[in-house]
Amino acid sequence: MKSLADPVAALKGVGPKSAVALNKLGINTVGDLLLEYPFRYDDFAVRKLSEISDQEKVTLKGTVASEAVLTRFGRKKSRLNFRLLVDHDVIMVTFFNQPYLAQKVETGKEMAVYGKWDAKRQRLAGMKILFNEGANDLAGVYRSSKDIKQTTVKKLVKQAYDGYKDVLTDIIPEETRCKFRLLPRKVMIHDMHFPEDQRTANAARRSAIFDEFFCFQVKMQFVRKVKHKEQGIKIVYDNSQLKLFISSLPFELTDAQKKVVNEICSDMHRDIHMNRLLQGDVGSGKTVVAAIALYAAVTAGFQAALMAPTEILAQQHAEKLDHLFSKFNVNVALLTGSTASRTKTRRELLRHLNDGQIDIVVGTHALIQDDVAFKKLGLVITDEQHRFGVNQRQKFKDKGITPDVLAMTATPIPRTLAITLYGEMDVSTINELPKGRLPIETVWLREKQLNEAITFLKKQLSLGAQAYVISPLIEESEMMDLKNAEEIFAKLKKQLEPAYHVGLLHGRMKGSEKNEIMTDFKNKKFDILVSTTVIEVGVDVSNATMMLILDADRFGLAQLHQLRGRVGRGKKQSYCFLIADPKNEYGVARMKVMAETNDGFVIAQKDLELRGQGDILGNKQSGVPDFRVGDPVTDLRILQAAQQEASEIINDSEFTRKSSNKGLINYLRYELDKGISFD
Incomplete structure (x- = not known):
């Protein structure tokens, strides 16, 4: 039985080498290939000379008015010239390094040529001769590589669509498709690859952008919903001790800091798993908020850990926390690569961490090494979290039994990207600087x-x-x-x-x-x-x-x-x-x-x-999705609509019981098959 999950090697003509080349382009399955949309279209519709602009790529049709002249120069280099009578004008057509076209050019023969127009020289730099012009005026241009030609990708896309179109089913519920005037998935995929005209291509692209954003968002919203149901640690902190610590600070918290502290502490106090991002501008006071969360965990009898991307920053955090907790019974330790080089010190630190003598440990990625074990880890914090890979963050989290997670970043993320990057997280934002700070x-x-x-x-x-x-x-x-x-x-x-x-x-x-x-x-x-x-x-x-x-x-x-x-x-x-x-x-x-x-x-x-x-965070592992057709900046309104719609559908109490959601549920089962229950 055919499935979109079939490997591309299932297609005729895809041998081991072609399969590897396609895999390098991120095309592993037939489904991936069908969603490998053209990044642009060549318009082969015949144009009139009076309509075209200089350096425009166009198709001109006329009668060959001279014999082809082939000139060879250098190693494997050639130039092919002939004149073409277009309406009442004679233009020169030039092809470079395609000597085999000479035999196709016959005086008096009608011909359509696609190329770049040079208005000053009245010359067309030929790219290809069209032998069946008009069959399809728009032709998709696909990603390719030195290992696999674009013509091969195009042929495989056609073969995949013809062979698998009957297994294409709608993911977006019909109600949503009608609401946003979207094409059925089978029509959308067909028209993205084989549009009749520009209007058809535009309509398909609009649907494809929504489809792409929606599919990403439903995964994020579903994961978030599941995480909110996950049994987590209920950190019953000592509120009086926490208030005492906050009052001991040499400054008053800003309103924004107070707000995010309440959000974080509220999450920690519940018996669900916290997965929260704290974002704030440079110097907005995130470290103090982190210190409050760390202390809350300690007063509840848990250990806590803070991971920073560099030794300098880890040491600075450790010194600051040591100072803030100097009047409180909190044992802070530092574990970095430098600590690892001092075997005796490291062994002693790990023993104290394992037996619970250390309350808070601050460190670099040294914290996620296999021999680092905690007695009772309740809270993990990653600072500048986008600098750690997804796997590193997961390994850090796995050091305890579903510890609460707080990720911090001083790289402000505009709402545009926050929607895409952190759809599965709750976001707290510090949007004001401490009192007394003067703008730079x-x-x-x-x-x-x-x-x-x-x-x-x-x-x-x-x-x-x-x-x-x-x-x-x-x-x-x-x-x-x-x-x-x-x-x-x-x-x-x-x-x-x-x-x-x-x-x-x-x-x-x-x-x-x-x-x-x-x-x-x-x-x-x-x-x-x-x-x-x-x-x-x-x-x-x-x-x-x-x-x-x-x-x-x-x-x-x-x-x-x-x-x-x-x-x-x-x-x-x-x-x-x-x-x-x-x-x-x-x-x-x-x-x-x-x-x-x-x-x-x-x-x-x-x-x-x-x-x-694409490059806003610089690190591929940061979690920025690699959208094929949608752009979160230029297509922001579609992104927001898709996110809102995905949230409403996933959080509907009748989600799993509605027959209209069958295709969406099947999609989520395929994408998130990790033993997640849909009941």
Whole structure:
């Protein structure tokens, strides 16, 4: 019996090599192949010369007015020329490296040629001769590779549709299809691959975008529903102790912090599994919120763990928590790669973790190693969670018996992406900065104005402040004319020492070296720290009020915002100077956005608009879905409609009993076959 789950090797002509080539394109099954839609269409409809524009790809039809002239040059290179009478005009047609077409060109024969029109030379750069023009004016163009040709992909798509069209069933319920005027799935897939005209292709594409978003969202909503039913740990924390801890803080929580603390504590207190994301802008106070959640777990008799992406950040978290819990009976430990190198220390730490003497452990990915065991783990927190792969986060979670999960990120996600990325999570957002924080003044200067920035830097240093100078490279590169950290370090030492001390930090240093330099900078042994982006995440030196970013146009918006967030962490006015000579409008736009706003959510939305969703987080494992036809930015309204509809259908108490949901339930069984009950 045929099934869309059949491997592509089930199709005629797909041998082992072709199967591997298709697999590399993400096409493993017949179903995958049918959803491998064209990324564009070539329009082979015959056009008139009077209608076309310069450099436009068109099909022209006429009579061959001269013999074909074939010229060979170089190794396997050739040029084929002939004249074509189109209406009353004679144009030159040229084909490169297709010498076999010469025998197809006959004087007086009518012919249609597809190619790129050069209006100035009245010449058509031929791409193909159409021998059955008009049979299908629109032809899909598919992804291909050096291992599998596009023509092969097209033939396989046709074979797959012809052979499997009868097993194509609707996933989207009929009521929803009628509501949004969507095509039945079989029609949609046919018209995406073999449209009669542009209008047909557009209608199919609209349905395909909704279908893609809807299928993704129903999975997210269903997983979320299942997780909410999962039996979790009921963390009955000591509310009076928690209030006492909060009142001991040297500052009052912002309204946004209070709101998210209530959301997190409410989740922890229930006997369902917490799966919550805490997102907040740089410096918004997420660590304090995490500390409250950690302490809540400890007062209930549980252990808690916090995993950070770098040793510097893990050490900083451990020191901060140690300080916050100094008046409370909480044992905080640090486990990183450096700890692992000290066998005796590590063995002792693991023993205390296993017997419950350690209440809170902070660490890097060293926390997920096999020999790390807890006595009673109740809460796991991942900081900058998008920097950890899906498998790493799962392994961390598996250290306990369904511990509550809190993921934190300082990379603000616009609602556009939050819908797609975190559909299965509850999201808490800190959208205000702590009281007394002054917005960072950001100035964009051209390269020739660098001395102005240096003068301002010296003034800040004379007032007792510290500064960061950021370079995109560690050492000089012959390929790219960028400022490099070692050269800048040498120049600033020459310019400013002995009056001011300069330090250097970069990613090639050992963890112990980085920690020592950051500690020295924090203790004011250095006035200036020349660094690469290794200081991008989490580094907290409240006396640093000045940042100078060289070749700023080489950084992404999100990265610039993270870097800028290393200053402005105290109560003094802070400054960020962007030195850049952007080469295009995109670069200019990014510099202007940085100078105009400090709001990370505004910056993230602008970044999304400028770059698109594919690269916003940089890491494939972050969970960003790879949509084939839909774009969460340009198709936001369809995305929101699909998300709303998916949520209503999945959360309907009659979901499994409605016959109209049969196709959707079958789809979920196939996609989420992990022993999930649909009862």
